[in-house]
Amino acid sequence: MSGTVSSAGPVRTPRRIPTRTPHQAVRAGNSAKKYGGSLAGIPWATPALGLVGVLLVYPFFRSAYGSLFQDNGFTSSYTGFDNYSRLADDPIFGRSVLNTLMWVIGTLLLPVLAGLLIAVATHRVRLGGWAQLVIVLPYAISGTATAVLWNFMLTSDGAVNQVLRGVGLDSLARPWLLEWPENTISMIVASTWQATGLNVVLFAIGLRAIPRETVEAAELDGATGWRMFRYVTLPQLRAVTVVVVGMAIVNSLKAFDMIWILTKGGPSRSSETLALTMYRETFRLFHVGYGSAIALVLSVIVVASSWLYLRRQMPSSGRD
């Protein structure tokens, strides 16, 4: 293998970002006095804090507070946790949770698994980079445009049914977007087309970071094919897998554009996820407080899932 190493050029290993608390170059000592003392950073951070504080952080707390009110956009009255207890009895919310769960599981099964397989299959293969590029391209397209394209594929006289009829599988052809659970499943497939590329890129980064020596040592021990993949490659990909899985879960929870274009959550609200239910309750039915309660539930789930991968890359807040 040594012959190939020299021809491969420098092996790119990702530089690790030091996770120490950032070392303030300018300490609040004597030298800093003339620059404005220990608060010199405040004016520099103010524009960011102002924008984010007024337009994101404040609305967040306002939403959390608003979820305690019965609010139709004109009048509102305090009802405590009534909105939350209503969630438990609402069959639409139940269906929405089920659909959201399908999205999470489907996203883990399809784009993540496909991403891993494609990354491994194209790793160090001639023209593999081009194959990866083709699969990554949809990632640069918006969810809206992807949905418009897949509407063309999935609509009742669309391309998918045309193909199925063309190859004699008429019994499989169906109005994909008009029946549950087919609509949720086919939208997950459509989002697979778009989302897999990101996972391929991330897994490819992880694969390139595997030390050449590890692979060579395993080859000397006679590991090939499946055993190499299972006992060498996969364990080495653990770190990147955590990130991919975490991001995939969060993205599937946030999925909105695709569903809004393809089914608007319908028919009769059967394909709504939490992101859609919140939007419809708030802006179509004007149940603002109820919608805020759903938004808060969704946020808690999203942040909890983000924590999976975030704690790895955050500034040490409590580790040292």
Place this chain on the structure above:
Amino acid sequence: MRQAPKAPSRSSAGHALRNLFIVGCVLLWLVPVYLLLVNAMTPPTSYTGEPDWSPQGFALFDNLEVAWDQAGIGDSFLNSMLYATVCGLAAVVVAAMAAFAVVVLPIPKPSLWFWVIYSGTLFPLQIFLAPLFGMYADANLYDTRLGLMLVYAAWAVPFAFFLIRNQMTTMPPEVTEAAMLDGASFRRIFWRIHVPLMSSSLGAAFIFQFTAVWNDLLFGITLSRSPEVQPVMAALTTLNNAYSSSGPPVILAGALIVSLPTLLVFLVFRGLFLRGIAATAR
């Protein structure tokens, strides 16, 4: 790499299977793109109601024109170009300043400020929408360009801040210390030392946030209504809702138009783009 003489230890059947898998995936991914291109070329009048699998005439430019002019994609295209460019730039500058404050300058509780700013990208947009709508209605910002630009800039700051801050922590503090010994002001240190040294990170952050703003649908449909203000994805949604009347070729041409800028940015700046992705995966 594959031609290396060491390869035969693996079975050639496995190789064939792997190549078949790759080719299959690539074809599967290309079929929708092919259908998009072919059907966006079909003249709307000769569209049969079912997707065409081979070119039926060449009316691509007519369809693009109809989508651009009559369906109003053109106006919102220019709107979105304004939003994405201005808000992307503003967010990168604001985020770089905040990163400078948190990493380099003396500031009490830097990690608290980090979390306050970064939290903006953690939550789903839904949690911001209802209060934003109310605030915008009260402040007469609903359905205005300024209103959308403010919210896009604010929304783009957190992730840009995250990327830039991570890169800034890898810069040796001695650089700043040396500049300070030479008597440089903070402003000078920021613009003359940090910004040039971080230019590729700043570029990656801009490209990411340009794409994010360009691709946004949810803020667009929530905080604006009139065609003169709406961003491009909202306009495409409106066009798509008229599926039967305007006909798939025009709609697909519209999808093509709105995808071109981000596709171009991605293809031209692929390195920077992948850098941004890689930075999230560390």
